[in-house]
């Protein structure tokens with residue numbers, strides 16, 4: 749059973765599983781399906797990160813996600829947060845400049 753169905757930019761109808769109920773407002777359903785390989789753990793990481801943000805007690809609008817190149821960097825594109833996508837090794841020093 750799904751909690752949300754949305755037609756994405758590619759015209760695919762995507763439904764989030766029920767287990768996404770508590771974080772559905774943080775997921776950019778219109779950008780799904782994701783590009784990760786079947787069995788990749790990045791989807792689990794995305795879900796856990798979204799849940800940690802929700803449970804942090806910090807308002808959503810105060811969060812920023814900084815990502816770099818590579819598969820992991822796509823996480824920023826799937827979250828409804830202000831995002832900063834930078835080059836390799838950039839995510840560590842970027843928030844400091």
Ligand code: SF4
Pocket residue numbers: 783784785787788789790819820
């Ligand atoms: S990290 Fe990238 S290449 Fe590796 S399994 Fe995940 S999506 Fe595939």
